[in-house]
Amino acid sequence: MPNMVEIDSLRKVYEGGFEALRGVSLTIEEGEILALLGPNGAGKTTLISAVCGITLPTSGHIRVGGHDVITEYRAARSLIGLVPQEIHLEPFESAIDSVRFSRGLFGKKRDDAKIEEILKTLSLWDKRDTKNMQLSGGMKRRVLIAKALSHEPRVLFLDEPTAGVDVELRRDMWDTVKILKEQGVTIILTTHYIEEAEAIADRVGVINKGQLLLVEDKDALMTRLGQKELRIDLGAPISSIPDGLAGYGLRLGDGGRSLIYAYDSNAGRTGITRLIADVDQAGLVLDDIHTSQNSLEDIFVGLVHEGDDA
Amino acid sequence: MNMRAVWSMYRFEMMRFFRTLMQSFISPVVSTSLYFVVFGAAIGSRIDQVEGVSYGAFIVPGLIMLSVMTQAISNASFGIYFPKFIGTFYELLSAPVNFLEIVLGYVGAAATKALFVGVVILLTSGLFVDLQIAHPFAMVLFLVLTCISFSLMGFIIGIWARNFEQLQLIPLLVVTPLVFLGGAFYSVSMLPPVWQNVTLFNPVVYLISGFRWAFFDVVDVPIGLSLLAIAGFTALCMAFIWWIFRTGWRIRT
Numbered sequence: 396m397p398n399m400v401e402i403d404s405l406r407k408v409y410e411g412g413f414e415a416l417r418g419v420s421l422t423i424e425e426g427e428i429l430a431l432l433g434p435n436g437a438g439k440t441t442l443i444s445a446v447c448g449i450t451l452p453t454s455g456h457i458r459v460g461g462h463d464v465i466t467e468y469r470a471a472r473s474l475i476g477l478v479p480q481e482i483h484l485e486p487f488e489s490a491i492d493s494v495r496f497s498r499g500l501f502g503k504k505r506d507d508a509k510i511e512e513i514l515k516t517l518s519l520w521d522k523r524d525t526k527n528m529q530l531s532g533g534m535k536r537r538v539l540i541a542k543a544l545s546h547e548p549r550v551l552f553l554d555e556p557t558a559g560v561d562v563e564l565r566r567d568m569w570d571t572v573k574i575l576k577e578q579g580v581t582i583i584l585t586t587h588y589i590e591e592a593e594a595i596a597d598r599v600g601v602i603n604k605g606q607l608l609l610v611e612d613k614d615a616l617m618t619r620l621g622q623k624e625l626r627i628d629l630g631a632p633i634s635s636i637p638d639g640l641a642g643y644g645l646r647l648g649d650g651g652r653s654l655i656y657a658y659d660s661n662a663g664r665t666g667i668t669r670l671i672a673d674v675d676q677a678g679l680v681l682d683d684i685h686t687s688q689n690s691l692e693d694i695f696v697g698l699v700h701e702g703d704d705a
Numbered sequence: 706m707n708m709r710a711v712w713s714m715y716r717f718e719m720m721r722f723f724r725t726l727m728q729s730f731i732s733p734v735v736s737t738s739l740y741f742v743v744f745g746a747a748i749g750s751r752i753d754q755v756e757g758v759s760y761g762a763f764i765v766p767g768l769i770m771l772s773v774m775t776q777a778i779s780n781a782s783f784g785i786y787f788p789k790f791i792g793t794f795y796e797l798l799s800a801p802v803n804f805l806e807i808v809l810g811y812v813g814a815a816a817t818k819a820l821f822v823g824v825v826i827l828l829t830s831g832l833f834v835d836l837q838i839a840h841p842f843a844m845v846l847f848l849v850l851t852c853i854s855f856s857l858m859g860f861i862i863g864i865w866a867r868n869f870e871q872l873q874l875i876p877l878l879v880v881t882p883l884v885f886l887g888g889a890f891y892s893v894s895m896l897p898p899v900w901q902n903v904t905l906f907n908p909v910v911y912l913i914s915g916f917r918w919a920f921f922d923v924v925d926v927p928i929g930l931s932l933l934a935i936a937g938f939t940a941l942c943m944a945f946i947w948w949i950f951r952t953g954w955r956i957r958t
Contacts, residue, residue: 410958444958447798447799449795449798449799449958450958451953451958469801469803470801471801472799472800472801473801477796479792479795483791483792483795484793487721488720492717492720495713496716496717497796498713499709499710499712499713499716500710500713500714500796500797501800501801502707502709502710502801503709542796
């Protein structure tokens, strides 16, 4: 897959001296969905704003579809659709006029069939003549998405699309994202919600304090997250692992009072049943059993706090 | 040139205008009528002809200029400030358009509205006084150039303003006094000699003088100077707007 978005050593220092981005480099392939996770103020919105032309980078380069966003801004921006975090809409215009305006603004020929298709996909068709100010919060957000899709972009930026959105709309949004992915649209979304990244992303990036801490394939990340630990508390401490249990890669914990077994919860066979039978066979008395799991949240919080200590 | 984008911006701006067409039409008719009642009938009846023109007719060019200038500034400044205020400006910044296209769309719409008001006042005036237009082509040229240049100035004010108070400030403190002191309701030759010289520093004098020449063939300042003044003012505004978009002043963080 060719690269759709290439960000190279991007830095952004705001007028007040605040450094929002500290040398971010990131490559996004055509057709993939990248979720950027990060706490508030991490630099997610600044990153998106720099790609879309709303913020001027202090240094570094950004290319979209092979076009530099500064020197070839027309070609680059024509490929991009942006759904901002805040709801900004012309209050007195109707939904359909707002969407038509966006299409024209991006230089596309008027196409009522296309607009109708977009509005229908987003369940906005019945509300097309309602003034934006009279729409509910969720509907307004759909209008923003319709505006971003109006010119048939190849790259879509969704800045916290499901912040403050009800469960139903969130599911709808995820479905829309999946449809767009099938059409080959590259999608970059920022989110606070880890389950959102899990549900729709191909890759996950973690950003904090203007630095990209990690970009990893979601499945690889999930495998890492799938690692579970089983702790078997023993009735009496042992000094070494009995020969009969050698094949499990066990560790002794708690001064010999417990055995720790690491396994992959996603694998079909975890080996737990056999292990417990073998423990019994080895003549050990079981007191208690615990399991624990690494969550994406643990990894995320761990990464973000590592940054704090530095 | 992204002409579709220009057209979209222009059309979107004009839609607001058409929604309030009656207001846009009635308010200049009412205010023009009031001016004629006060200056034309009540005061004007005691004033003899000015430069060989009846006072009622004499004030028509100034009256049109006054409205056109204030309308152009308020339409253009509001037109570009409003998206900044409600936050929809992000879309303009992220669109594949350059400064010239944004200016053509927004300033074009503001100038069109101002032109509409100017024509309405001209027609209303015709009901009160006997109007003759000596140089119709020059009259249209001056009117259109004034609409464009003051819309450009309004656009700059709209970009510069950080709140609604600032949006009103320049029109109120600078433009209205300059227009009132620019010979809208009198001839510069009626002033004492010292003030005649002082008033030549007021750029609006050149515009009103040129516009009045187009009607009555009488001037306060040479017509060439008038044309130069308006061309220079337009060029100055364009250069400033080009600089704004080049540096991102007050638009891009």
